[in-house]
Amino acid sequence: DTGVSQDPRHKITKRGQNVTFRCDPISEHNRLYWYRQTLGQGPEFLTYFQNEAQLEKSRLLSDRFSAERPKGSFSTLEIQRTEQGDSAMYLCASSLAASGPYNEQFFGPGTRLTVL
């Protein structure tokens, strides 16, 4: 399978706990994006990387959120001290910047987080 993969697919946690999600992009893609999608809404952009560098962060990405892409391949998104408002689907996408200004983003299946 050469698509974007995310792990875990579902995560249930208690308020105040820390959680970490992983995203594996399409192998040759150098850009990786994180989005959050709450029920009944469209995805909201959180952040993106080009290789290891985090180039853009949304104001939605509070201090409790941190994302890394240490070797320019997979990425992790960590949420510290989770709150019930963090319950959402977290989507990862990847693209190949060198494919031109259009650089289509390919999405993964998402990680559904439920904070109790």
Place this chain on the structure above:
Amino acid sequence: AQTVTQSQPEMSVQEAETVTLSCTYDTSESDYYLFWYKQPPSRQMILVIRQEAYKQQNATENRFSVNFQKAAKSFSLKISDSQLGDAAMYFCAYRMYSGGGADGLTFGKGTHLIIQP
């Protein structure tokens, strides 16, 4: 900040008929991209069609076509010969043309498309 508005939370169409999903957006940029994404139930989002703002010709992909009205900031999706597999959430999305500093997509809230057999 750019915004994308989809005013139809839900649309229903008979199989084999044509349906049009609406999208408007607000931006001060002159160059940008517009997209329609499809999100089937419990499945990942896939790109349906894209439009470059500098192109006057409306994009077409098989049964899917757009009506891009730049002055009106309108970007509707027409699905011809609707099929059961078209049932999904459809999201309109915007991205600035310059990918170097602002590459994130801005999405609308989506339209739930129901196909009646």
